[in-house]
Amino acid sequence: MAELRDLYQEVILEHSKAPRNYKTPASTNQKxxxxxxxxxxxxxxxxxxxxxxxxxxxxxxxxxxxxxxxxSMMTQSVKGKTKAEAEKIFHQxxxxxxxxxxxxxxxxxxxxxxxxxxxxxxxxxxxxxxWHTLEAALEGKQEKISTE
Amino acid sequence: MSAIAAVADRHVVAAAGFDVEKIRADFPILHxxxxxxxxxxxxxxxxxxxxxxxxxxxxxxxxxxNANIHRGVHYLSQVATEEFExxxxxxxxxxNAAHASEIVFTRGTTEAINLVAQTYGRVHVGAGDExxxxxxxxxxxxxxxxxxxxxxxxxxxxxxxxxxxxxxxxEYERLLGPRTKIVAIGHVSNALGTVNxxxxxxxxAHAKGIPVVADGAQAVPHxxxxxxDLDCDFYAFSAHKMYxxxxxxxxxxxxxxxxxxxxxxxxxDMIRSVTFEKTTYNKVPHKxxxxxxxxxxxxxxxxxxxxxxxVGIEKIAAHEHDLLTYATEVxxxxxxxRPIGTAKDKAGVLSFVLDEVHPHDIGTILDEQGIAVRTxxxxxxxxxxxxxxxxxxxxSFAMYNTRxxxxxxxxxxxxxxEVFA
Numbered sequence: 001m002a003e004l005r006d007l008y009q010e011v012i013l014e015h016s017k018a019p020r021n022y023k024t025p026a027s028t029n030q031k032x033x034x035x036x037x038x039x040x041x042x043x044x045x046x047x048x049x050x051x052x053x054x055x056x057x058x059x060x061x062x063x064x065x066x067x068x069x070x071x072s073m074m075t076q077s078v079k080g081k082t083k084a085e086a087e088k089i090f091h092q093x094x095x096x097x098x099x100x101x102x103x104x105x106x107x108x109x110x111x112x113x114x115x116x117x118x119x120x121x122x123x124x125x126x127x128x129x130x131w132h133t134l135e136a137a138l139e140g141k142q143e144k145i146s147t148e
Numbered sequence: 149m150s151a152i153a154a155v156a157d158r159h160v161v162a163a164a165g166f167d168v169e170k171i172r173a174d175f176p177i178l179h180x181x182x183x184x185x186x187x188x189x190x191x192x193x194x195x196x197x198x199x200x201x202x203x204x205x206x207x208x209x210x211x212x213x214n215a216n217i218h219r220g221v222h223y224l225s226q227v228a229t230e231e232f233e234x235x236x237x238x239x240x241x242x243x244n245a246a247h248a249s250e251i252v253f254t255r256g257t258t259e260a261i262n263l264v265a266q267t268y269g270r271v272h273v274g275a276g277d278e279x280x281x282x283x284x285x286x287x288x289x290x291x292x293x294x295x296x297x298x299x300x301x302x303x304x305x306x307x308x309x310x311x312x313x314x315x316x317x318x319e320y321e322r323l324l325g326p327r328t329k330i331v332a333i334g335h336v337s338n339a340l341g342t343v344n345x346x347x348x349x350x351x352x353a354h355a356k357g358i359p360v361v362a363d364g365a366q367a368v369p370h371x372x373x374x375x376x377d378l379d380c381d382f383y384a385f386s387a388h389k390m391y392x393x394x395x396x397x398x399x400x401x402x403x404x405x406x407x408x409x410x411x412x413x414x415x416x417d418m419i420r421s422v423t424f425e426k427t428t429y430n431k432v433p434h435k436x437x438x439x440x441x442x443x444x445x446x447x448x449x450x451x452x453x454x455x456x457x458x459v460g461i462e463k464i465a466a467h468e469h470d471l472l473t474y475a476t477e478v479x480x481x482x483x484x485x486r487p488i489g490t491a492k493d494k495a496g497v498l499s500f501v502l503d504e505v506h507p508h509d510i511g512t513i514l515d516e517q518g519i520a521v522r523t524x525x526x527x528x529x530x531x532x533x534x535x536x537x538x539x540x541x542x543x544s545f546a547m548y549n550t551r552x553x554x555x556x557x558x559x560x561x562x563x564x565x566e567v568f569a
Contacts (some may be wrong), residue, residue: 040538064506
């Protein structure tokens with residue numbers, strides 16, 4: 001059961017029950033929708049961009065505890081960051097959850113709680129759905145993002 | 149096994165003359181450990197496990213009988229052909245078809261339904277016509293008809309269901325109109341477990357001269373199927389959900405319909421003679437079996453039918469009915485559990501949601517305890533939409549499951565609630 005506790009850490013469970021930035025910012029100017037057809041998880045990420053900077057971010061949708069907590073903590077970690085910084089964090093996060101942790105994880109901060117996901121390959125898509133959606137929103141892509 | 153469950157299991161043995169431990173001994177995979185626990189395999193609606201007799205039949209085919217069929221004068225070709233056609237006869241008896249030539253081997257249920265859509269369907273469905281399916285179909289009995297309708301400018305009509313997961317037969321009756329050219333119905337729902345009143349629905353369609361295609365993938369493992377009694381025109385199923393190998397399935401079709409249909413795929417074995425100017429096709433069922441078929445698969449399917457027959461389909465059905473009733477009580481009665489699909493007539497499937505916990509989280513936590521269930525939309529997204537849920541947890545039963553395994557599932561779900569407390 002040790003691995004299970006690694007996956008469902010208190011912080012993750014808490015964020016899944018009370019997600020942060022679960023909102024549609026009034027001044028949204030970029031957004032994208034992400035969908036995992038395998039499990040039905042569906043999130044929309046809303047951005048208020050000020051030039052290259054994420055001034056505000058919100059998300060809405062439904063999914064499992066991992067995907068929802070990941071979306072919630074993502075919004076906290078990238079708010080106020082530039083597009084390039086957010087993309088760098090996503091890259092490091094992706095390396096973390098796929099079991100290839102980067103030497104320089106300082107930028108991940110609290111997101112390090114997702115390291116347990118690497119023991120559950122079937123759940124990597126849950127952890128990264130919101131991030132792929134964020135990436136699409138940052139690129140200003142209009143089409144729906146699918147993790148399949 | 150708890151004392152009560154052990155007593156309960158013995159009660160079933162005594163009642164039905166059905167020895168589940170003896171059956172379990174025939175399935176090698178049930179004796180392996182998963183994540184340090186005894187495997188509790190409750191994903192049988194996805195695919196069942198295979199008894200040693202089926203595994204042996206596959207090996208024996210390659211060790212003793214392998215050669216290409218319906219060609220060659222040599223000894224092994226003759227042996228392989230005979231075994232292949234004996235497999236067809238075994239299937240004919242299994243579903244009580246009138247003729248062995250009404251049994252077409254396919255890769256599975258999906259290919260069987262596509263075969264009907266692309267042959268019978270393309271001939272008989274035209275612009276403005278309608279194809280009627282139901283609200284609880286698996287994607288494999290939706291998409292082939294959607295593709296056909298799109299190609300022909302026809303319309304797909306859907307029979308609705310109630311909150312219990314039962315089809316509304318009054319609505320069905322109303323949908324059967326002068327433009328309805330085909331009705332396609334799942335015999336048993338993979339997502340809900342509902343056993344649809346197929347015989348009655350066939351009669352209703354036939355009263356208006358409309359043929360019926362039945363998806364029997366979830367029915368043949370659980371209930372006795374008699375295609376002549378049902379009077380359905382086509383009946384499709386897969387070997388791998390009824391203890392047989394993957395990659396082989398069956399399309400039953402009434403002889404006259406099969407004979408009138410154009411071929412599905414072109415190639416070897418489906419022809420009588422070929423010149424560059426003109427090809428004449430083989431007789432049924434070979435007309436629909438282009439290319440070298442899965443001969444080992446047919447040997448495995450035959451062994452699966454023999455295995456099921458040796459146990460007895462009525463005894464299997466009674467045992468699974470007991471398991472489903474027990475699971476509905478024990479799991480359905482847990483705090484926070486809401487069963488999805490509560491039809492009066494069900495087979496093999498308990499689908500449910502638990503509190504607000506997403507089924508994928510439940511699946512991961514159960515898996516950590518060696519319990520295999522399916523979580524997701526079960527290739528029936530419209531069913532999920534109907535019940536306004538993204539997914540369910542599905543426990544589905546086979547003849548080798550026990551009440552003790554249902555108890556393990558209940559304990560596992562309590563663990564889920566602890567994690568998400």
